[in-house]
Amino acid sequence: MAGILSITGLGKRYASGLVALEDVNLEIQKGEIVALLGPNGAGKTTLISIVCGIVSGTSGTVLVDGHDIVRDYRASRALIGLVPQELHTDMFETVWATLNFSRGLFGKAPDAAHLEKVLRDLSLWEKRHDKIMTLSGGMKRRVLIAKALAHEPRLLFLDEPTAGVDVELRRDMWALVRRLRESGVTIILTTHYIEEAEEMADRIGVIAKGKLIVVEEKAKLMRQLGKKQLTIHLMSPLAQLPEALSAWNLTLKSEGRDLEYTFDGHEEKSGIPELLRKLAELGLEFNDLQTRQSTLEDIFVSLVHRKP
Amino acid sequence: MNHHAVYAIFRFELARFGRTLWTSLATPVITTSLYFVVFGAAIGPRMTGMGDVPYGAFIVPGLIMLAIFTESLNNASFGIYLPKFTGTIYELLSAPVSPFEIVLAYVGAAATKSVILGLVILATANFFVPIRVEHPVWMFAFLVLVATTFCLFGFILGIWAKSFEQLSFIPMLVVTPLTFLGGAFYSIDMLPPAWRTFSLFNPIVYLINGFRWTFYGTSDVPVEASFGATLAFFAICLVVVAWIFRTGYRLKN
Ligand SMILES: Nc1ncnc2c1ncn2[C@@H]1O[C@H](COP(=O)(O)OP(=O)(O)OP(=O)(O)O)[C@@H](O)[C@H]1O
Numbered sequence: 001m002a003g004i005l006s007i008t009g010l011g012k013r014y015a016s017g018l019v020a021l022e023d024v025n026l027e028i029q030k031g032e033i034v035a036l037l038g039p040n041g042a043g044k045t046t047l048i049s050i051v052c053g054i055v056s057g058t059s060g061t062v063l064v065d066g067h068d069i070v071r072d073y074r075a076s077r078a079l080i081g082l083v084p085q086e087l088h089t090d091m092f093e094t095v096w097a098t099l100n101f102s103r104g105l106f107g108k109a110p111d112a113a114h115l116e117k118v119l120r121d122l123s124l125w126e127k128r129h130d131k132i133m134t135l136s137g138g139m140k141r142r143v144l145i146a147k148a149l150a151h152e153p154r155l156l157f158l159d160e161p162t163a164g165v166d167v168e169l170r171r172d173m174w175a176l177v178r179r180l181r182e183s184g185v186t187i188i189l190t191t192h193y194i195e196e197a198e199e200m201a202d203r204i205g206v207i208a209k210g211k212l213i214v215v216e217e218k219a220k221l222m223r224q225l226g227k228k229q230l231t232i233h234l235m236s237p238l239a240q241l242p243e244a245l246s247a248w249n250l251t252l253k254s255e256g257r258d259l260e261y262t263f264d265g266h267e268e269k270s271g272i273p274e275l276l277r278k279l280a281e282l283g284l285e286f287n288d289l290q291t292r293q294s295t296l297e298d299i300f301v302s303l304v305h306r307k308p
Numbered sequence: 309m310n311h312h313a314v315y316a317i318f319r320f321e322l323a324r325f326g327r328t329l330w331t332s333l334a335t336p337v338i339t340t341s342l343y344f345v346v347f348g349a350a351i352g353p354r355m356t357g358m359g360d361v362p363y364g365a366f367i368v369p370g371l372i373m374l375a376i377f378t379e380s381l382n383n384a385s386f387g388i389y390l391p392k393f394t395g396t397i398y399e400l401l402s403a404p405v406s407p408f409e410i411v412l413a414y415v416g417a418a419a420t421k422s423v424i425l426g427l428v429i430l431a432t433a434n435f436f437v438p439i440r441v442e443h444p445v446w447m448f449a450f451l452v453l454v455a456t457t458f459c460l461f462g463f464i465l466g467i468w469a470k471s472f473e474q475l476s477f478i479p480m481l482v483v484t485p486l487t488f489l490g491g492a493f494y495s496i497d498m499l500p501p502a503w504r505t506f507s508l509f510n511p512i513v514y515l516i517n518g519f520r521w522t523f524y525g526t527s528d529v530p531v532e533a534s535f536g537a538t539l540a541f542f543a544i545c546l547v548v549v550a551w552i553f554r555t556g557y558r559l560k561n
Pocket residue numbers: 014015016018019020038039040041042043044045046047085561
């Protein structure tokens with residue numbers, strides 16, 4: 001089955017000569033939630049902008065539900081909703097007017113009931129007659145989300161939807177995203193809050209320097225790349241690691257008080273019992289043990305800094 | 309054809325005009341009245357050489373054209389420059405609309421406003437001097453064509469401009485002088501021969517004289533040349549707009 005979004009060999013070089021994307025390949029199925037992570041300037045917004053038609057790609061093809069975004073732009077764009085990263089709004093318009101405009105622009109007949117539902121979902125209904133410039137930053141972002149939903153898109157791009165949004169609203173937004181997914185909408189979001197990706201996404205893609213370095217199911221990514229760590233708190237500090245312990249992947253931390261052992265979480269043998277026996281043999285006493293699973297954040301950082 | 313989109317943009321633009329309705333109508337009406345006081349009442353009686361048309365009536369078509377030129381350029385260029393400036397253009401670029409639909413909606417809305425304005429000025433002028441329109445259908449057609457052409461031109465300016473200064477640069481430095489030298493307030497037959505010949509290279513002369521012909525049946529240049537020049541200008545603007553959308557010039561990276 002063809003996915004709702006299919007990107008092949010996509011590249012982008014800006015007029016300045018800067019290569020923002022290089023040979024990006026990505027296949028997304030209907031109803032998925034995919035989070036794109038990547039440092040500032042990695043190319044996330046560029047990728048989204050090309051799919052939406054705001055930026056022209058230099059090479060490669062993009063299909064939205066089988067429609068080429070260049071040759072068949074009407075069909076592809078009608079399916080897409082975009083919430084941009086920047087707060088671009090028509091300051092002098094009312095919320096209601098701007099929503100009606102968006103719906104019409106995407107070729108849909110007016111539907112007050114749908115717009116009312118969208119506004120209520122985003123707690124904006126009371127503000128519908130207000131001019132956008134009188135709204136707070138978080139409300140403006142919600143107006144942008146409402147605009148993107150006004151024409152009932154099947155593929156929704158959220159470019160950092162929760163930047164500058166308070167905790168409660170962020171929870172509301174996550175709930176909204178889940179409801180949208182239940183109604184069959186595919187969602188691609190970018191975020192710098194890793195816990196958000198962890199909480200929301202089915203799959204996670206990591207972009208660094210214009211390259212999509214991984215796209216993987218969240219659980220699998222955590223399993224494959226996740227490490228476990230055992231911290232052993234020693235009674236008396238060590239000046240250096242004893243030769244006898246070189247078989248384990250150990251580092252000394254906290255001025256020699258902590259021994260940190262990093263191991264693969266899904267290996268058959270962790271090597272812990274042997275290590276502990278060895279410590280006893282060497283007469284190294286300890287008073288505390290702690291294990292920790294590496295978070296998505298650790299994985300992300302190690303991926304982004306990994307040399308190609 | 310995405311007619312919902314065309315209608316949405318058209319309505320949106322007219323609503324924008326509606327918010328500034330009084331200022332945008334009052335300014336040209338007051339300006340026109342001032343022209344009448346100065347040129348019509350004070351200088352007019354001393355002016356001859358316009359055939360049997362009184363001077364006050366003679367300048368009406370030129371005044372309307374002057375207002376149409378500036379208002380069309382301002383409105384149409386601002387209409388497309390504003391979303392570029394605020395960033396809301398992202399929505400237009402990502403919408404399932406064709407370049408033709410975008411131009412139709414933006415230029416159509418701006419031209420509608422210009423035509424209404426032209427008619428309001430005509431009505432105002434009628435307070436000061438009795439005006440006859442010999443060819444009303446041609447008059448209206450000409451008004452629509454010139455308004456549309458200058459709105460297209462304005463649309464191009466709005467896309468080209470990178471700042472508010474650039475936005476007002478062309479109207480101020482090119483169009484206003486050409487209009488004043490284009491025979492809005494005099495017949496080019498009144499000029500010395502050298503200047504007369506020189507004037508014939510000014511496209512505005514053809515626009516103003518064509519429009520004046522629809523009122524009084526007289527013109528300094530052949531009417532066919534007037535209509536030809538207007539259509540040619542219109543065609544040039546269309547070609548430029550088509551090129552802009554094909555290349556994404558200053559719209560897309
Ligand atoms: N219009 C442009 N012209 C030239 N270079 C650009 C343009 N837009 C973006 N870039 C460059 O392309 C690269 C990718 O930018 P992009 O906005 O896609 O990054 P991003 O991953 O969205 O970053 P962030 O997390 O900060 O939003 C950056 O180096 C940026 O400077």
